[in-house]
Amino acid sequence: MSSIHTGIEWTDKTWNPTTGCTKVSPGCTHCYAETLTKRFPNHFKNGFDLTLHEERLKEPTKWRTPxxxxxxxMSDLFHEDVPLDFIKKVIEVIQATPWHIYQILTKRHERLLELSHHLEFPENMWLGVSVESQNYVHRVDFLRKVPASVRFLSCEPLLDSLNLDLTDIHWVIVGGESGQKYRPMKIEWVEDIRDQCQAAKVAFFFKQIGGRTSKAGGRLLDGKIWDEMPDVWEAHKKNWGNSPLKVANKKEKLALTA
Structure with missing residues (x-):
């Protein structure tokens, strides 16, 4: 099962060169990816065991619209069982498709920093860490040391209030948990993070309040939908445009100057 379609509000497509993972912190308890593998077992022959999909590596090269x-x-690229060579192959595809922006989120902050000394991160590769509670704010310190053009935080599911140091962070996503066993999120936690972002001039994206269904509770915060993106996203769209033909022409020019 490799579908590019997604209901995730802060992205356009999903790409899963690996599937499966293991749980490392409370944010993983009700993992939606694991739930999907159980709901559609015919599409996941290895269940939620980590699986590499070499056959999917070239998928983004076929997507012409930025x-x-x-x-x-459905996984974590920096999982301890994903070989460095495979991660390099993923990054090679990212480098070869500069008309896309790639958003990579991990809970393996230590391995991210460790491997950053062996990898080159292109400008169109955004890197983020999950921060579900104050007990995991230290992940941000590791992310700050990684040479990424955009560093972002995913505070979803948000399980507690957060006091964040947003130095050198460009974007924060906040969301409540959904599903039958969802853990309720207090709206004042969200408002406080929003205020911290505004004070630090960091883009703030509120994904959902959460509840029994993915759309339960809605997205409004103080009567407004907060869907801010890092400034470089607007610059990227302006540079590449939305025309597949324009992208094809840019690819041709890149090939000629390579």
């Missing part, structure tokens, strides 16, 4: 691509919505 898009935000969430890498591994």
């Amino acid at each position: 898009s935000r691509v969430f890498v591994n919505s």
Whole structure:
């Protein structure tokens, strides 16, 4: 099962060169990706065991319209069982498709920093860490040391109030948990993070309040939908445009100057 379609509000497409993962913190407890593998077992022959998909590596090269691509919505690229060579192959595809923006989110902050010394991160590769509670704010310190053009935080599911140091962070996503066993989120936690972002001039994106269904509670915060993106996204769209033909022409020019 490799579908580019997604209901995730802050991205356009998903790309899963790996699937499966293991749980490392409370944010993983009700993992939606694991739930999907159980709901559609015919599409996931290895269940939620980590699986590499070499056959999917070239998928983004076929997408002509510039898009935000969430890498591994069903996994974690920096999982300890993903070989360095495979991660390099993923990054090679990212480098070869500069008309897309790739959003990579991990809970493996230590491995991210460790491997950053062996990898080159292109400008169209955004890197983020999950921060579900104050106990995991230290992940941000590791992210800050990674040479990424955009660093972002995903505070979803938000399980507690957060006091964040947003130095050198460009974007924060906040969302409540959904599903039958969802853990309720207090709206004042969201408002406080929003205020911290505004004070630090960091883009703030409120994904959902959460509840029994993915759309339960809605997205309004103080009567407004907060869907801010890092400034570089607007610049990227302006540079590449929305025309597949324009992208094809840019690819041709890149090939000629390579």
